[in-house]
Amino acid sequence: MxxxxxxxxxxxxxxxxxxxxxxxxxxxxxxxxxxxxxxxxxxxxxxxxxxxxxxxxxxxxxxxxxxxxxxxxxxxxxxxxxxxxxxxxxxxxxxxxPDDGNMMVLEQAATDAQKERWLQPIVQGKVRSAFAMTEPHPGGGSDPGMMLTTATKDGESYVIRGRKWFITGAEDASHFILMARTSDDPRRGLTAFLHHREDPGWHIDRRIPIMGPEEHGGHCELVYQDMRLPADRVLLGEGLGLKVTQMRLGPARLTHCMRWLGLAKRCTEIAQEYAQNRHGFGIRLSDRESIQIKMGDLAMGIEIGRLLVMKAAWALDQGSFARKEVSMAKIHVANLLHKAADVAIQVNGARGYSRDTVLEWIYRYARQARLVDGADEVHQMVLHRFLAEEGRDFWTWQTQEVRKGVAAE
Incomplete structure (x- = not known):
């Protein structure tokens, strides 16, 4: 590597x-x-x-x-x-x-005609998009197998019925990727559809108030009431919705981590600057051992996160699904971001709790990191499953190929 x-x-x-x-x-x-x-x-x-x-x-x-x-x-x-x-x-x-992940999955899964209609306007910045998968209880969340929204074949069309919620960016989105159930097959029961905000048969029930700052378009609850979509709106193929979610969510989790590392570094930057200039009781904050311990630990945590993210990114570039690597990065970096914001606020004192810096923004935003694209516990269960299946082989080193009897150097 x-x-x-x-x-x-x-x-x-x-x-x-x-x-x-x-x-x-x-x-x-x-x-x-x-x-x-x-x-x-x-x-x-x-x-x-x-x-x-x-x-x-x-x-x-x-x-x-x-x-x-x-x-x-x-x-x-x-x-x-x-x-x-x-x-x-x-x-x-x-x-x-969500445009980032939506563009990448459309680039990979859409037909040429679908790319022209649904992908290029997002690429050009003319429209925004949303990925409509998560549902209220007892519907699907981290477990898409629980999905209740249905798409029933009717001639050459599909009729969509169901409810989605916490759909990021929905209020400002024009292009939607919608997940719905087309059969009870555990592996091929879900299908991905494309729809436009002007298509009839659906509406935004509410923009859900949240604790943190919001992406453009908020987090919305959507209702589908007999929306009728033609067959050319199917993405990748009927029954291949689970594959679409895997293509979409794995890399998207990692891109979240890439971005969160930048925010964690920004928190460290603000904390360092304040500690170097703030004096109290005859000593500069940055010269206090308690502050040095906090900042050193934070710097180490960020570097660990960078290594986890890079290993997962490298594995994806090699053609791996990198499920273990992505889950480890997601758990660590999500928690790291929250810790970085918390430490930086503590170092800045009342200034950190105010809106004189972006720390309070990052702190509110950071709490969602441990929930979006799979809660910590979901990814911990994923890692346990791999550990139970692989045992000591859970931890392996990538080795170079041996060619003509000689190890590559």
Missing amino acids: DFTLSPRVEDFRARIARFVEEEVLPVEEDRSNWDAHDNIAAEPLEMLREKARAEGLWCLQLRRETGGQELGRVGMAACYEEMNRSIFGPVVFNSAA
Whole structure:
């Protein structure tokens, strides 16, 4: 496993770091650029997006033929970390959830005609999208096998009935990927569909109030009442919805972690700056051993997270599903982000609890990290399943191939 960045990836990473420093952070600092839901407002966002496009920093995660730069997962890890030094960074580069994961799954699973209609407008920044899977109890959540929303075949169409909730970005989305049950087959009972916000037969029941700041479009509860979709709206194929969820959610969990590392580093940055300048009882905060212990432990936790993310990214680039690696990264980095925000607030004292910095924003946002795309406990159970099946082989080293009787060096 070699995580050395290629000159091309390093060039993108450095350019993103400069763009965030010079362009995004000044916009973030001015609260007049924020919307009512603690996100970047439409006008400054479009201004920054135009600059990002002009500098070739747009949709880096996608293939060249789609409109991206084809950086691979390892390259994405390095660049996404830099993007999320700002709380507004990822959306500026069209690399924010849920559009990020939706674009990648459409690129992989859609037909050419579907890509033209459903993917390209998202790539071009003309529309936003949502992934409608999670349902209220007793429906499907982390276990998609519990899904209650149905799609019943009626001639050349499907009739959709059901309810979804906590659908990120739904209020602002035009393109939706919808998961529904087409049979009771445990492996091939789910199907993914594409629909537009103007299609009849569905509505947003409410925008769910949440504890933290919100992505554009919020987190909504949707109701489907006899929505009729033609067969060309099926993504990948009838009965292949579970495969679509696997294609969508595995990499998306990891891209969350890539971005969260950037936020964790930002927390450390704010804490360091304050500790170096704040004096009390005749001594600078950064010279106190208690602060040094906190900051050293946080720095180590971030580096562990980076290694876990890079290993998972490397495994995905090698063609692996990387289920163990992604679960380990998801658990560690989600908890790390919460810890980083908590430590930084503690170091900053009342200033950290105020809105004079973005720490309180990150703290509220961080609590959801241990829930989205699978709660900690779900991923811990995944790891236990692998441990029970593999035993000591759970921990293995990647080895080089042996060619012509000689080990490759």
